[in-house]
Amino acid sequence: MEEYFKIILVSIFSGAVVASVISIIFKRKTEKITAEIKNQFEMNLTSQKSGHVWKEKAVSELYGPLYLHFSRTNRAIKRYREKNLFLEEKVMKESNEKIRNLLLEKSYLILPDLFEDANNLVEHYDVWLEEFSKLRETENPEVDKKFVFAGPQGYPYPKNSEKIFIKKYLELWNSLYQ
Template identity: 55%
Template sequence: MDQFLNLLLPALISSSIVGVAIGLIFKKRNETIAAEVRNQFEQNMTIFKTNYLWKEKSVSELLGQIYIQFNRTNRAFNRYKNTNLYLEAKVLKDGNEKIRNLLLEKAHLIPAELIDDANQLIEHYDVWLEEFARHRDSENPNLDQKFIYAGPLGFRFPKKAEENFKNKYHELRNELYA
């Protein structure tokens, strides 16, 4: 029995030491994995918050305002009969300028898939505003011209671009607030 105890005692001590060593190794490994998971979560959360804030700014500072200006100028265009200088100068010109300026000033908020559409709109509005200045802003405006159009100059209004902007507004707004 003494011989058994002499063998058992060193075996218990050595197995305890090995168990503690293995436990410490696994504890350290678990802490490392937990830290990596925590870091990855924080990175993902930062990316999510950044994307969310960008989308929120895009909707509130760009897309929402453009959406309202599109509707405003469409309603004015549909009401336009003959030569209505007030409607043309105060609503259409103002709306066209606001949309163009928003696109230029808030370009960093334009979703990547709408860049080509934005360029088409800016080009159309630049030509339209140039024509407006040529025919209406001068001291002797040309009142014979019924309406200012950029289409005959090869710069028709890009309806598809307007539609894409409106769709993106609805998509982001629903994603953020629905």
């Protein structure tokens, strides 16, 4: 009887030791998996936050202002019936310069798939501003010219590039605020 009691006691003790070892192994494995999941979650959250911050910056500093200046110049062109030097100088020139400068100064916010469109717009505005300077900002401005155009110099307005930037602005804005 005493021997059975010893066997039972040894079995209980052995079982407790084995259970403790297995429990420690599972606990460590669970802690490791939990830490990996937490780390991955934090990385995803950081990535998501940085993406959100970039979108906010891109919308507020580049795409939003571009959208308004595109709209402003389009409305000015629709209003332009006869020679209107004020409209041309104050609206067209200011917005054209602003669009070009935004594209150049905030180029780090331009998505890679929009680089070609940005280059097309910058090139057009460079030529337009050069023509404006030649025709309007000289000692004897050519005020008889109806309107300044860059198209005749081989640089027509890249309307499709404008549309692509507007589309991107709306996509970014909707992803942030809708």
